[in-house]
Amino acid sequence: MSAGITKNAELNPTPSSTDEFIKGLWRENPVFVQVLGMCPVLAVSNTAVNALAMGLATAFVLLMSNVLVASLRNFIPKQVRIASFILIIATFVTIVDYAIQAISVDLHKNLGAFISLIVVNCLILSRAEAFASKNTIGKSIMDALGMGLGFVFALFCLGAVRELLGNGTLFDIEVFPGSFQEWIIMILPAGGFFTLALWLLLFNFFKTKKVQA
Amino acid sequence: MSTNKPIATQTGPSGGSKKMLTAMVGIGVFCALLIVLTYEGTKDRIDTLKAEALEKAVFKVLPGVTSTQMYLLGAEGKFSAVEGPDGKNPVVYAGYDDTGALAGIAIEASGQGYADVIRILYGYNPSTQTVVGFYVLESKETPGLGDKIEKDENFLANFDALSVALSEDLSQIVNKVVPVKQGSKSNPWEVDGITGATISSRAIGNIIGESSAVMVPLIYNQLDSFKKD
Numbered sequence: 001m002s003a004g005i006t007k008n009a010e011l012n013p014t015p016s017s018t019d020e021f022i023k024g025l026w027r028e029n030p031v032f033v034q035v036l037g038m039c040p041v042l043a044v045s046n047t048a049v050n051a052l053a054m055g056l057a058t059a060f061v062l063l064m065s066n067v068l069v070a071s072l073r074n075f076i077p078k079q080v081r082i083a084s085f086i087l088i089i090a091t092f093v094t095i096v097d098y099a100i101q102a103i104s105v106d107l108h109k110n111l112g113a114f115i116s117l118i119v120v121n122c123l124i125l126s127r128a129e130a131f132a133s134k135n136t137i138g139k140s141i142m143d144a145l146g147m148g149l150g151f152v153f154a155l156f157c158l159g160a161v162r163e164l165l166g167n168g169t170l171f172d173i174e175v176f177p178g179s180f181q182e183w184i185i186m187i188l189p190a191g192g193f194f195t196l197a198l199w200l201l202l203f204n205f206f207k208t209k210k211v212q213a
Numbered sequence: 214m215s216t217n218k219p220i221a222t223q224t225g226p227s228g229g230s231k232k233m234l235t236a237m238v239g240i241g242v243f244c245a246l247l248i249v250l251t252y253e254g255t256k257d258r259i260d261t262l263k264a265e266a267l268e269k270a271v272f273k274v275l276p277g278v279t280s281t282q283m284y285l286l287g288a289e290g291k292f293s294a295v296e297g298p299d300g301k302n303p304v305v306y307a308g309y310d311d312t313g314a315l316a317g318i319a320i321e322a323s324g325q326g327y328a329d330v331i332r333i334l335y336g337y338n339p340s341t342q343t344v345v346g347f348y349v350l351e352s353k354e355t356p357g358l359g360d361k362i363e364k365d366e367n368f369l370a371n372f373d374a375l376s377v378a379l380s381e382d383l384s385q386i387v388n389k390v391v392p393v394k395q396g397s398k399s400n401p402w403e404v405d406g407i408t409g410a411t412i413s414s415r416a417i418g419n420i421i422g423e424s425s426a427v428m429v430p431l432i433y434n435q436l437d438s439f440k441k442d
Contacts (some may be wrong), residue, residue: 072236072240075236075239076240077232077233077236079233080233080236080237083237084236084237084240087237087240087241087244088240088244090244091244091247091248092247094248094251095247095248095251098252098255098259099251099255101255101259101262102255102258102259102262104262105262105263105265105266106266109351112353112360113328113353113354113355116353
């Protein structure tokens with residue numbers, strides 16, 4: 001994994017904005033490659049709707065905090081940077097919390113404690129610290145969009161598989177005919193681990209194949 | 214050790230105390246402004262949605278009810294029909310069946326759970342003097358453990374007919390609702406707990422215990438004021 005990233009960095013000493021975007025979506029996908037933010041990934045991916053809502057909420061916080069951190073990067077002294085980043089992240093999480101409540105009470109109830117926990121999602125703080133505080137606003141936006149959509153994509157991959165197998169539905173629409181026996185375990189916590197393991201296996205299979213080719 | 218090289222691992226400009234303070238206060242004020250604006254902007258919509266959810270919950274905790282009316286408990290202990298809550302005094306919801314007869318009263322209560330305050334609604338049936346339903350309106354209990362209070366069927370069965378019978382002079386409940394260990398419920402006023410969600414399930418038993426001890430005698434002695442004209 002690290003060898004691949006180093007190689008790419010050597011080939012492109014100053015990566016373009018498109019590279020910053022693609023990187024998060026695929027090559028350095030926050031879930032499937034960096035394995036970050038596992039708490040919401042495993043817990044709130046039991047249905048496609050929950051997974052998408054959680055993914056979008058996280059992506060929004062990531063985007064907004066990256067924009068703000070990048071635009072204030074010459075204003076925030078290094079001694080207080082972590083405190084400032086957390087304050088900024090916590091603000092946008094609070095905003096998302098109110099927004100989701102205003103959209104649907106049921107959705108807010110389903111996501112429950114995990115919305116507030118976005119504050120401590122290591123993905124967001126690591127992007128603020130490792131990228132946004134050192135790069136321009138434009139690049140930080142591309143980075144956040146890539147990483148954010150990569151996170152949404154990964155959560156959706158898990159949520160869709162778990163809902164399909166565990167409930168026989170996708171977005172609450174019945175997909176399998178009536179005789180389908182649901183695999184209840186897939187919507188239980190253990191199913192999250194199984195599904196994540198299978199996706200990681202698939203990603204690593206492609207990567208090994210690419211290296212061999 | 215070279216001292217003239219800047220430390221490359223840290224980010225952002227270096228600053229004196231004044232600069233640090235300005236940055237923190239500046240960001241703090243900006244963030245506070247954003248939060249207040251969002252709160253003000255979403256408040257009305259959230260209140261409407263919450264009121265709708267509460268209305269739906271009333272039907273869940275009172276079986277057989279088809280219409281409801283909100284009542285406010287005034288400072289002097291009298292219930293009066295109102296359109297909306299005033300934000301200070303507790304409210305209850307009277308539920309009526311098809312014929313317009315009083316079928317039960319839904320009471321809102323809250324108390325400290327494991328993670329945060331749990332807000333619940335429970336249904337009281339005055340004709341059988343029992344709690345007949347229970348619903349969690351708001352909780353941040355640990356997913357997978359504490360949130361069993363919403364899902365565990367054995368636990369929810371506690372609230373099918375939980376006794377809150379009054380003493381002969383109607384001034385207080387004979388046996389206050391109390392939480393007990395899982396599997397040790399032997400009286401109709403006990404709430405069987407959940408292993409693995411001990412604190413959360415005990416909290417529910419205590420919330421209903423405290424609330425019903427106050428509200429049930431008040432309601433029972435004013436049943437006439439809840440009847441539809």
